[in-house]
Amino acid sequence: IFTARKTEALEKVESIFNDLSREISLLEYNVKWDYNLSLIRYPNDIRNISRLEKVLNTARDESIALGPNSIYVFGDKGGRRAERSQYVLGLIDEAIQKDKFELFIQPIVSSKDDKTPIYGEALLRLKDHNKNFVSPGEFVPIANANNRMFGVEMSILNQIGELWRANGYTIFQHAGVERISVNISASTLQHPDFVTKVTQICKKFKFGKKFLQFEITEKVVEENIDIIANHIKDLAQFNISWAVDNFGTGYSDLSELLKIGFEQVKVDRNFIIDLDNNDRNVISMKLIADSV
Numbered sequence: 001i002f003t004a005r006k007t008e009a010l011e012k013v014e015s016i017f018n019d020l021s022r023e024i025s026l027l028e029y030n031v032k033w034d035y036n037l038s039l040i041r042y043p044n045d046i047r048n049i050s051r052l053e054k055v056l057n058t059a060r061d062e063s064i065a066l067g068p069n070s071i072y073v074f075g076d077k078g079g080r081r082a083e084r085s086q087y088v089l090g091l092i093d094e095a096i097q098k099d100k101f102e103l104f105i106q107p108i109v110s111s112k113d114d115k116t117p118i119y120g121e122a123l124l125r126l127k128d129h130n131k132n133f134v135s136p137g138e139f140v141p142i143a144n145a146n147n148r149m150f151g152v153e154m155s156i157l158n159q160i161g162e163l164w165r166a167n168g169y170t171i172f173q174h175a176g177v178e179r180i181s182v183n184i185s186a187s188t189l190q191h192p193d194f195v196t197k198v199t200q201i202c203k204k205f206k207f208g209k210k211f212l213q214f215e216i217t218e219k220v221v222e223e224n225i226d227i228i229a230n231h232i233k234d235l236a237q238f239n240i241s242w243a244v245d246n247f248g249t250g251y252s253d254l255s256e257l258l259k260i261g262f263e264q265v266k267v268d269r270n271f272i273i274d275l276d277n278n279d280r281n282v283i284s285m286k287l288i289a290d291s292v
Helices: 006-020 049-065 076-098 136-145 149-167 194-205 218-223 225-234 254-260 269-274 277-282
Strands: 024-026 029-031 036-039 070-073 102-109 117-127 180-183 212-217 241-247 264-267 287-289
Touching (some): 036 049, 076 149, 136 149, 194 225, 218 241
Parallel strands (some): 036 070, 117 180, 212 241, 241 264
Antiparallel strands (some): 102 117
16 A cells, blocks of 8 residues: 555565565575565545455455566556455355356367267356356456355355256256266365365265266366375265366376376367377377367
8 A cells, every 4th residue: 555656656666576576595496486466545545444455355356367476556447346346256155155156067079070078067157136147257266366266166066966966867968968077276176175065065966976077277286286186085985087177288297197096188289289190199098189
């Protein structure tokens, strides 16, 4: 929060962070800091003390959304975004508490004919109080920045469970789908209640064998490999299928992924494009090429 002119404040802050962003030696490691900063002008942006917390939270979220090493300057446009961000966060909380997200199942089709469904991907949609859809591109970053993804993704499982309890395989087989894939975020995997909550949901709805699939991006797998290995063991009794998405964008060891229990790999299309014919013939495990 600053009282100086905006240009003066920016110059000072950029000078500080230019110093902080330099790589330093710490013991045997080279360390480089990432930073996010939000600038709020007082009293222009905070005319009412009751808005202080909302403004601070939104300024933080906007800075994070810009990515590492960014500076967000809160202003008139930011003020409107503050109100919108808090409104959408309220919608998310309400949807989590009352399971008010709308569930859509998107068939993922075979690359051989672009027609035959392989499985279905669970997608959530959020509506505002006027029944208009809120774009996932808007509400997902807000949920991420405010630690709501665990609630969002457990809501997906609950809604899939309600469909399963009412219809079993029937409603899904009608669309040629016998497995539903749910994207699982890093924050959900790291949540202390992940195994407990998934266990409760699986016991409640008694899903069919391999009906549920948890899909995790390669980057998240690499950063949480030990956590995921433990989760696969802890949830083994429920016959959940585990899949890696965007494989080829990181440095994962395929044999290690298979060893800990992953059954399917969705290969990033750029990885496939870069392979020559000989490389393609060598790959013998079950691969699903995403968008190829």
